[in-house]
Amino acid sequence: LTVVPAVWTENEALDLVRLTDGTVTVGNPAFEHLWTDGLAGAYVPPLLWSLAGRPPGAPARGIRDDNRSALLPEHRVLVGEQEYVVAVKGCGARYDAFQPRKFSAGVLREICHDPSVRQALESVEEDVPSFLVGERWWGYAPYGGQAADNALISLLASLRTETDQIAGFHICPVVAVVQLPTRVAEIASRFYWMRRYDGAYWQEIRLMPSNVRLYFHSPLTLGVDPARVLALYRLDSMERCAAFLENLLASALAATTLLARTLRYDAERGRYSGLDFFEVYLDKDSVIAENGTLHFADLEGVEAFYGENTDAVKERIFGQYYQNIYEASYAVEAVARATWRALGVTASDADRRRWTLERLERAVAGDPYLRVDRDGDRLTLRVEPAVDADKTSIDVAWTSG
Amino acid sequence: VDTDRAYQVLSRLAASADPAATADEVALLVERSLLRETTRPDQALLATAASGLDGARSSVREARRVLDLAWGPRTGPGARGAGGSLEQAQATLRQATDALESCSIAQATLSSLVSNTPTGSFLSLTLRGRQVTTDLEVWRSRFGRVDLLESIDRVDRLRGSAAERIRIAKAITDSLCDIDQNSNTHWGIPAARASSLLLTFRGGDQELPQTIAQRVTNLYVRIPHPQETVADRLLIATLLASIDPASLPSAGAWSPTGGTQPPRSFLGEARFQWAGGPIRPVFDALHQGLASVAPFSSSPPVQLNMLTASLADLAVGGTAPLVQRAVSVAGALGTVDPIGVACLVRSGWSADDIAVRDGVALDAFQRLGYPPGDAVSSAASVLAASALGTAEFAPRLAALDPTLRSAFPAAPVADALLAGLPVTPAQALLVQKYCVAEVSRAEFYEETTEVDYLALFLTVGLMSNDPLTGLTAAPGTGESPFAGAAGASLRSSIPPPPPGMGAAPLISGAAVGAVLLPALFAEQGFWLYRSYLDYTRQHPVHSNAVPIYG
Numbered sequence: 001l002t003v004v005p006a007v008w009t010e011n012e013a014l015d016l017v018r019l020t021d022g023t024v025t026v027g028n029p030a031f032e033h034l035w036t037d038g039l040a041g042a043y044v045p046p047l048l049w050s051l052a053g054r055p056p057g058a059p060a061r062g063i064r065d066d067n068r069s070a071l072l073p074e075h076r077v078l079v080g081e082q083e084y085v086v087a088v089k090g091c092g093a094r095y096d097a098f099q100p101r102k103f104s105a106g107v108l109r110e111i112c113h114d115p116s117v118r119q120a121l122e123s124v125e126e127d128v129p130s131f132l133v134g135e136r137w138w139g140y141a142p143y144g145g146q147a148a149d150n151a152l153i154s155l156l157a158s159l160r161t162e163t164d165q166i167a168g169f170h171i172c173p174v175v176a177v178v179q180l181p182t183r184v185a186e187i188a189s190r191f192y193w194m195r196r197y198d199g200a201y202w203q204e205i206r207l208m209p210s211n212v213r214l215y216f217h218s219p220l221t222l223g224v225d226p227a228r229v230l231a232l233y234r235l236d237s238m239e240r241c242a243a244f245l246e247n248l249l250a251s252a253l254a255a256t257t258l259l260a261r262t263l264r265y266d267a268e269r270g271r272y273s274g275l276d277f278f279e280v281y282l283d284k285d286s287v288i289a290e291n292g293t294l295h296f297a298d299l300e301g302v303e304a305f306y307g308e309n310t311d312a313v314k315e316r317i318f319g320q321y322y323q324n325i326y327e328a329s330y331a332v333e334a335v336a337r338a339t340w341r342a343l344g345v346t347a348s349d350a351d352r353r354r355w356t357l358e359r360l361e362r363a364v365a366g367d368p369y370l371r372v373d374r375d376g377d378r379l380t381l382r383v384e385p386a387v388d389a390d391k392t393s394i395d396v397a398w399t400s401g
Numbered sequence: 402v403d404t405d406r407a408y409q410v411l412s413r414l415a416a417s418a419d420p421a422a423t424a425d426e427v428a429l430l431v432e433r434s435l436l437r438e439t440t441r442p443d444q445a446l447l448a449t450a451a452s453g454l455d456g457a458r459s460s461v462r463e464a465r466r467v468l469d470l471a472w473g474p475r476t477g478p479g480a481r482g483a484g485g486s487l488e489q490a491q492a493t494l495r496q497a498t499d500a501l502e503s504c505s506i507a508q509a510t511l512s513s514l515v516s517n518t519p520t521g522s523f524l525s526l527t528l529r530g531r532q533v534t535t536d537l538e539v540w541r542s543r544f545g546r547v548d549l550l551e552s553i554d555r556v557d558r559l560r561g562s563a564a565e566r567i568r569i570a571k572a573i574t575d576s577l578c579d580i581d582q583n584s585n586t587h588w589g590i591p592a593a594r595a596s597s598l599l600l601t602f603r604g605g606d607q608e609l610p611q612t613i614a615q616r617v618t619n620l621y622v623r624i625p626h627p628q629e630t631v632a633d634r635l636l637i638a639t640l641l642a643s644i645d646p647a648s649l650p651s652a653g654a655w656s657p658t659g660g661t662q663p664p665r666s667f668l669g670e671a672r673f674q675w676a677g678g679p680i681r682p683v684f685d686a687l688h689q690g691l692a693s694v695a696p697f698s699s700s701p702p703v704q705l706n707m708l709t710a711s712l713a714d715l716a717v718g719g720t721a722p723l724v725q726r727a728v729s730v731a732g733a734l735g736t737v738d739p740i741g742v743a744c745l746v747r748s749g750w751s752a753d754d755i756a757v758r759d760g761v762a763l764d765a766f767q768r769l770g771y772p773p774g775d776a777v778s779s780a781a782s783v784l785a786a787s788a789l790g791t792a793e794f795a796p797r798l799a800a801l802d803p804t805l806r807s808a809f810p811a812a813p814v815a816d817a818l819l820a821g822l823p824v825t826p827a828q829a830l831l832v833q834k835y836c837v838a839e840v841s842r843a844e845f846y847e848e849t850t851e852v853d854y855l856a857l858f859l860t861v862g863l864m865s866n867d868p869l870t871g872l873t874a875a876p877g878t879g880e881s882p883f884a885g886a887a888g889a890s891l892r893s894s895i896p897p898p899p900p901g902m903g904a905a906p907l908i909s910g911a912a913v914g915a916v917l918l919p920a921l922f923a924e925q926g927f928w929l930y931r932s933y934l935d936y937t938r939q940h941p942v943h944s945n946a947v948p949i950y951g
Contacts (some may be wrong), residue, residue, distance in 0.1 A: 227852075238528055
């Protein structure tokens with residue numbers, strides 16, 4: 001077994017308190033064995049825990065990830081050959097939702113709608129590294145936390161596999177979703193700027209192979225710092241870079257053709273269904289593993305598409321590919337350029353493009369849903385969906401030549 | 402092997418054409434790791450191994466389809482299949498995947514082979530071979546008819562020199578950052594990095610990075626004018642610290658007029674004395690001299706300080722002719738812009754020449770579509786100060802600008818810097834690419850967007866010293882970081898100064914003052930983007946993520 005280690009780049013340390021009493025958990029049976037005494041529970045910011053009356057809890061230390069998540073590097077698990085770090089999504093935000101400033105006791109006093117809680121904030125430290133508030137934010141989620149439906153959609157997407165990939169589409173599997181204790185939620189709901197969130201407060205406990213995203217929301221991203229990503233992943237030879245790029249290509253193309261891979265025909269209802277992306281994007285919602293495999297992290301936006309006929313299916317496969325392929329190819333180009341720069345093959349742009357196309361051909365050689373048609377610098381992909389491929393296949397362009 | 406012949410063989414291979422190389426040529430190129438040779442029987446074996454590719458591919462695809470269809474939701478539409486054949490499909494997939502991998506490797510190797518008629522064998526380029534092909538494509542015209550090994554050695558020395566400069570710059574940066582942590586300087590790592598790289602092109606010898614960093618600090622903390630930004634102050638300190646200590650007069654022995662020390666000390670009372678002597682009286686005298694005459698008497702303090710620092714090395718030989726020259730240049734340019742004046746003071750061009758050349762340069766930038774402004778004005782001066790004939794301005798800029806325009810906000814300055822180098826535009830761009838590779842590989846940057854600027858400093862510094870002609874050796878690698886970078890071996894691309902001006906210490910000035918100074922100015926503008934970049938990378942409020950942050 002060759003283990004692909006989990007990797008993470010430095011970010012702020014984050015103290016949390018793990019609570020078990022009063023929580024509600026909905027778990028993924030495939031990862032039930034992970035839900036042990038040392039991990040199970042909800043993770044809340046210390047100040048929120050304190051304001052909620054300090055219910056029984058255990059200290060936990062994480063590394064900030066994105067604006068409302070944390071990695072728990074002490075908890076690492078193997079799924080197949082990939083090592084993952086356990087992460088919590090919805091454990092409090094770092095930044096004010098309306099101004100470019102970090103949370104502080106002063107900010108919280110400004111948005112607190114409960115005089116007694118506001119009074120309690122007079123005696124706390126000014127620096128507040130993280131807090132969960134009751135502002136009704138994107139959709140129905142509380143700012144810094146997670147809503148029940150979003151969390152459960154993530155879990156449902158994860159339940160479509162017992163591993164970490166759905167027909168070649170690699171995901172950050174959800175281990176469990178957890179509802180926060182009532183008292184904690186009550187306190188959080190008293191903080192908001194404009195619109196109060198009235199729902200329950202949930203979190204996702206998920207597995208991440210790294211905290212290196214494609215372009216946004218990480219201290220280190222493939223798009224902004226490709227050379228540093230190469231260094232972090234020890235990509236110091238042409239062979240290693242080629243293998244990394246092939247994994248990136250295979251997984252990124254799997255993401256852009258997710259619907260085709262998961263397409264099924266429901267004879268009862270006389271319609272097709274498959275997975276699609278709803279307001280989630282590769283650039284900020286996916287992370288790159290140490291071997292280059294792109295893992296989609298934000299499964300709350302991975303839901304079923306329904307198509308009444310083959311035309312609707314073909315149209316959506318086409319739309320899904322072109323909606324996401326720019327971000328995927330940006331990452332591929334970034335890695336190829338960084339490889340060329342790092343290895344000193346600096347002047348042959350045409351060579352680099354050919355090399356990238358060769359990597360792509362190798363990357364999808366065994367992909368059951370893609371066939372490559374290459375003519376010089378032109379490369380077309382034939383997308384052959386999982387069912388009724390004779391009626392639903394389409395051609396899409398990687399490069400027009 | 403002759404360089405031209407080797408290039409012919411390598412470039413034909415790169416184009417997958419029969420290179421028609423003799424057995425001796427093949428043997429030498431293989432020995433140098435530029436080629437791989439495959440015999441005809443081995444090629445046949447590869448072809449056999451690769452022939453199973455389609456079959457292996459189909460097996461993998463079929464097995465994966467079976468496995469994927471067997472999984473799905475536990476209930477409802479598209480529920481999991483019975484899974485009876487799962488184990489068999491998994492076993493098939495494992496075997497087929499191994500076969501696919503072997504066939505793919507054989508096919509990739511096979512497709513890289515090119516038949517070579519004279520030897521009856523097959524050849525393919527190595528990574529090193531590709532690098533050398535690229536190098537020769539650009540440089541061979543400059544090398545003339547020399548042996549291939551000599552050509553490779555020259556390019557390797559150029560690349561090695563870039564790597565060594567960065568190694569030294571990193572050491573100086575580390576020292577500057579150590580100081581920054583324990584003092585009140587606040588210059589930050591990116592500024593220290595730029596400063597350090599400039600200091601690797603300084604004159605002088607046998608100094609440790611810590612010594613250089615301490616000298617920068619001593620100068621930096623004694624610049625009193627509050628108008629100056631941190632970047633400005635660090636630039637002034639860097640320029641002064643880059644002056645070859647050996648060029649300075651001994652302590653107390655120097656006076657510009659033979660009289661007493663100047664009454665007002667710009668740098669305070671501290672004495673900056675190192676091996677050769679103090680810089681303070683030199684700087685003060687020049688500052689005093691410039692400030693006392695028009696048009697510099699009405700210069701903004703920041704500009705005057707910058708100009709003084711960038712010309713201080715020339716003042717060691719006396720300030721009066723230098724001030725006179727600066728006044729003459731400023732008159733010809735119609736500006737007191739420190740970049741323009743500093744560059745042109747050092748050039749050998751007369752005031753009349755300067756006016757004409759500056760006009761031609763401005764016109765060339767206008768034809769590229771750049772509106773008049775500070776960047777174009779400075780860039781025109783840089784170009785006017787070069788050794789180029791004016792007829793070369795426009796075509797050189799036209800060759801460089803399309804590439805540089807996308808990389809630099811102050812692209813005209815970068816255009817002018819590379820256009821003025823003693824190489825063709827293609828060669829300048831290639832060296833810029835080498836330097837980008839070195840900066841990236843050495844991780845000598847914080848944000849990726851710093852890479853091109855730092856590479857520009859490196860390119861200009863290296864090419865001003867013209868290492869391809871063999872005049873400049875890479876700095877040594879021992880305890881003394883500047884061993885081997887003897888000042889006398891440095892050569893600027895610009896003409897020597899007029900007789901009687903500046904005397905010997907043009908060494909650092911030629912590299913730092915006239916050529917790299919505008920590069921650093923260009924970088925200062927860039928720093929404006931940094932805080933914005935830091936902000937957008939992690940904060941939810943950016944253009945795409947406001948409504949979709951999750």
